[in-house]
Amino acid sequence: MIPRTRKARVTAVLGGAALLATALAGCSSGSSNSSSSSSVSGPVTIKLLAGGNDPVSIATANAYVKGFHAANPKITVTVETRPGGTDGDNLIKTRLATGNMDDVFLYNSGSLFQALDPDKTLTPLTNEPWVKNVSKDFKSVVSTPNGVYGAPVGTTFGGGVMYNKKVYAQLGLKIPTTWNEFIANSEKIKAAGKVAVLQTYGDTWTSQLFVLGSFADISAVDPKWASEYTANNPNAKYSKEPALDGFIHTAQVHQLGLMNKDFASLTNANGLKELATGEAVQYPMIGVVIGNVLQTNPKQVNDIGMFPLPAASAADTRLTIWEPGGAYIPKTTTGDKLIAAKKFVAWLNSPAGCAIQNKTGLPAGPYAITQCKVPSSAPAIAADTQKYIDEGKSGLALEFISPIKGPNLEKILIQVGSGISTAAQGAALYDNDVKKQAQQLGLKGWS
Numbered sequence: 001m002i003p004r005t006r007k008a009r010v011t012a013v014l015g016g017a018a019l020l021a022t023a024l025a026g027c028s029s030g031s032s033n034s035s036s037s038s039s040v041s042g043p044v045t046i047k048l049l050a051g052g053n054d055p056v057s058i059a060t061a062n063a064y065v066k067g068f069h070a071a072n073p074k075i076t077v078t079v080e081t082r083p084g085g086t087d088g089d090n091l092i093k094t095r096l097a098t099g100n101m102d103d104v105f106l107y108n109s110g111s112l113f114q115a116l117d118p119d120k121t122l123t124p125l126t127n128e129p130w131v132k133n134v135s136k137d138f139k140s141v142v143s144t145p146n147g148v149y150g151a152p153v154g155t156t157f158g159g160g161v162m163y164n165k166k167v168y169a170q171l172g173l174k175i176p177t178t179w180n181e182f183i184a185n186s187e188k189i190k191a192a193g194k195v196a197v198l199q200t201y202g203d204t205w206t207s208q209l210f211v212l213g214s215f216a217d218i219s220a221v222d223p224k225w226a227s228e229y230t231a232n233n234p235n236a237k238y239s240k241e242p243a244l245d246g247f248i249h250t251a252q253v254h255q256l257g258l259m260n261k262d263f264a265s266l267t268n269a270n271g272l273k274e275l276a277t278g279e280a281v282q283y284p285m286i287g288v289v290i291g292n293v294l295q296t297n298p299k300q301v302n303d304i305g306m307f308p309l310p311a312a313s314a315a316d317t318r319l320t321i322w323e324p325g326g327a328y329i330p331k332t333t334t335g336d337k338l339i340a341a342k343k344f345v346a347w348l349n350s351p352a353g354c355a356i357q358n359k360t361g362l363p364a365g366p367y368a369i370t371q372c373k374v375p376s377s378a379p380a381i382a383a384d385t386q387k388y389i390d391e392g393k394s395g396l397a398l399e400f401i402s403p404i405k406g407p408n409l410e411k412i413l414i415q416v417g418s419g420i421s422t423a424a425q426g427a428a429l430y431d432n433d434v435k436k437q438a439q440q441l442g443l444k445g446w447s
Contacts, residue, residue: 040336045076046344049105051153051325052088053081054269056291060360061106067356068347075340077104085205085410089115096121101330103341106153109141109326110399113150114441116328122149123329128342130349130369138368141400142326150326151345154357155374157287157364158385159213159320159397160308165380167194167278175307177314179249186258186282195280197253199263199417200271207413209284210253210309211238211246216318216395217311218242226401232438232445239427245312247423247430250416264418269296276300284309286322287364287381294362294379301362302380308388318395319388324368365389403441406433 050061058081065077080102082088089112095101096116107113116122124147125131131139131148142150161182168175171192176182186196200206218225221242228236238244253259260266260280269292274280276297293301308319327348329341347353354372357363363374365385374382388394399405409430416426438446 038339038342040074040339040343042336043074043076044336044340045078046104046333046337046340047102048077048079048344049092049102050079050081051106052084054084054289054292055295056289056360056362057081057106059295060291060356063356063360064344064348064353067352068344071347071352072340072343075343077344084203086407089407092116096330099332101332103329103333103337104344105328105330106325107328108399109138109150109323110397111403111405112399113142113326113328114144114403115405115437118149118328119144119146121330123331123333123338123341124149125151125329125342125345128346130346130371133349133370135368137396137400138323141323142328150328151349152324152368153327153348154288154324155363155365155367155372155382156324156385157322158306158308158381158388158394159209159286159322160284160306161213162275162283162285162287162290162304162306162381164275164278164281164303165305166303167281176310177317179245179310179312182282182310183252183256183258186253186256189281190258194278195260195274196258196282197260198266198271198275198280198283199253199259200266200268201263201414201417202265202267202270204410204414206268206271206285207250207410207417209286210250210417211243211409211413212397212399213284213286213320214246214249214309214311215398216320217245217309217316218398219395220311220316220318226398229398230402230404230443232443237427237431238434239424239431242311244423244427247413247416247427249309250413250426251419251423254417254419259417268292273297275304278303287385288322290364290379290381291360291362294360304379304381306381306384308393318393319385320397321365321385321389321394322397323400404434404438404443406430406437408433 051057061079065079082091092107126147138152139148171188173185176185189196225236272292273296275283276293287306308317311317327345333341349369349371358375363378363382365382412426412429415421416423
């Protein structure tokens, strides 16, 4: 359940590809009366709920609105922001349930999308012209057997360790490929008087990266783990290895004093400033937040790179990959507003919309639609992400392989990362959280 930057989020953010592998065969049944090729009868105003309330989400949403209005002067779009993390999730679910959702909203794909009960709450977009240009992976994480419901917004991105390349070079550090090497690097960084492992619990969603960002490592150790987890296999639990490692690592960096002293209150935006300037050197995070660095420290954007959260063995170390978030239209959007909303969603993935995504959001990896291209001027973190993908050293985040994502993970991990709970206690709590979520989804084997 990553931020939601554009989730933000972050995201992150956000069901999965495996469960929906056959979903697209029946997608043609999801149609609606209005199309993005239709014309509105007169001036119309629609509302857009942005992907978060962080600087890049706000700047990007406002840039979308300005660019779209210039191309469609009869349509005015107003922007509303929302919080990230669980608060943002709950706001979206409440608005959909009460029929008060904005005409278009930006949100996660994957398991968080599935939790919205899309067949009942969202407008299918299956027959829109742009859908044929979307990657199969992305379609799978915004679809049900009844249709495609989302358009990609932003790029795919990695979840691992964002790091300051200049400080790494100054200290003579090499990219760690095992957890022990990561701890050794962290001790050297701490000895140099810098923050070794940045944590920003002021934005609660950011507490999740040691767990969610290491899922590709789990898949490398046990390729069947996600399917067994979804089926409620007693051996595929977070309270057992290899998944327990994420909780252990969350606790360990606190126990070793490797974190910043203000970890409980520091926000993601301010933490990124410290990473950009070299005050902090390593930050378990999703790459999509690089756009915030452009807003605050544009000269340092290319000083930041990314490497995977290391596994116990170098052979199992992989970069975890998130599909982008999506643009969705609730079923409560009708008439001219629906026509306008579909035009806006289509425009987001037009050359003009892609240009704004490249400028304000900054690509953190490859796009999920052919109209959008990553420019040669993309930040270094995009090239790092592409490198791991090209080398076959990456894997999808769990939320794109399984529909189960417990809602309280971020709060549980804050307790673990603050020394309030042990790793074992936190993992056991999350296993119970997951059980409740699976039962709510009505999954087989969880009764």
